[in-house]
Amino acid sequence: MPETASAPAPVALSPATLERIRAARDRYPSSRSAALPALWAAQDQLGHVPPEAMVAVAAELGIGPAEVEAVATFYAMYFRRPPGRHFVQVCRNVSCALRGADAVLRHLEAELGVADGGTSADGLVTLESTMECLGACGGAPALQVDRYTVENCSPERCAALVERLRHPDAASDGWEAGH
């Protein structure tokens, strides 16, 4: 029997998350439409979407856990395993590639001691370069760290970014300013 069809594991979602899911569900003409918002709510709380969360989402939406799993695994932005505390996506599509994206990636790999697709040993950062065009071609080469876009990524800017991620309380030298 597939794992997700077994008896629900202890519900992992907080009251606030459940509230968000129910509010979304009630806004749509069909509750199933809240699948993506519900998975986002779960991921915002847990950092990723484990099977128990899928079961809980399914129960809220009145659909089967396998249906939720089918959705959760289709979309690239739902993590099935916990990522690092920060998620850094380096765009290597055409416009960024033409302006040095590969060098940016190599630079970050060296600086963070992590290979593309991996998570640094200290759990600080997950680095990824296989994804869609970030839609920031006007500031190529660009990367996204969590919800912020960092544009015109020079090696200095990458170094400042890593410094900032390692020491979040230190004075910012404004790596967000490129956005």
Place this chain on the structure above:
Amino acid sequence: MPVEELRILTRHLGQPQVTERSGYEAVGGYQSLRKALAMGPEAITAEVKASGLRGRGGAAFPTATKWGFLPKGVFPRYLCVNADESEPGCFKDRVLLEALPHQLVEGTLIAAFALQASHAFIYIRGEYRAQRELLDRCVAEAYAAGYAGRDILGSGWDCELIVHGGAGAYICGEETALLDSLEGLRGQPRLKPPFPAVRGLYGQPTVVNNVETLSNLPYILEHGGAAYAAHGTEASPGTRLFCVSGHVERPGTYEVPMGRTSFRDLLELAGGVWGGRQLKAMQPGGGSMPVLGPEHLDVPLDFKAVADAGSSLGAGALVVMDESTCLVEVSMRLVDFYHHESCGKCVPCREGTYFESQLMHRLEAGLASADELRTLADICEHMDGRCFCPLGDTATWFVMSAYRMFRDEFEAHCGAGQCPVRAQAGRAA
């Protein structure tokens, strides 16, 4: 005379607090919605028809005509705003979402009223999380002011406005995949016909329009469709926000009149090819569209003229490549993108993009034989026109057009043991 932008769509760009409702109202925001509510659906559609507005999402379908396809008397109806922008080289919707979010909200409400839609959904790509949160705030401000929700501005018309975040899937920009995604399913395209206008979201009549398309509506209602059309030419009315990127001095978005402006003008606005280098190639329209060369610089930004040149204005991008660019490498990047984004629904796309990608990597590394290059061309020929949706078809357009235009360069890679273009430029792999 130096080329200049013509700011119609972006006329309020950078004005104080224009991302807040009060700031937007201070520059006349939401007056067009009031006007629209007084005019009524038919008069609005007539004005949009007079504007000649064509969809900015890529297919350039006349907007008023699309609206006219909704079957009469069938309710509820839905409007979906396509903010999934993920075509490589496109970032204009990002600008409109970040800098002029209330203009989009107003345009959305005008269209929803013209269509008599009960719900309008703005489907925004997952990566645009900050933009989604901004939009959420703007929508809340619109509700608070009575522009959305029940009995909008006392007109008796109700409309719910919902911002829906995607989660990382290029295919969800395709309108029927977007609908499936919005219904809480995997985002895979539906068979057409029936078109969304007849059977769309939840099986009901639905219009899907792009962010830029709808952001033009406040101007069109304020100044009239004829005034909007007059900015361009008869065949290509109005202005358009073009995204210029790649090897130029000043990458960015530039709004110019259609038809009267050429690729050369656009390149000039962006400061020309960087470092005084020569232009080798350019890709208009976005990652899906065929390549053009320096000989096409004087082609006007007109739908037909660009089609006659062998490409398309698509979603309004222009990626510029200088003399040092390897077209095989660029093709490889694009093919990798389509391979990664293929939704897996149909075999020609799922398997075709896989083989394309394998062969492109071998070719770029100088490892492919001449036979393999022929196989690549063969695979592309068999994919184009045989995929379930345009994603797979267009996954072949750039590479095949580049192969035709730069045949020597492609052939020189065969058995070279390295990328000959990089080797010549002394660049590392």
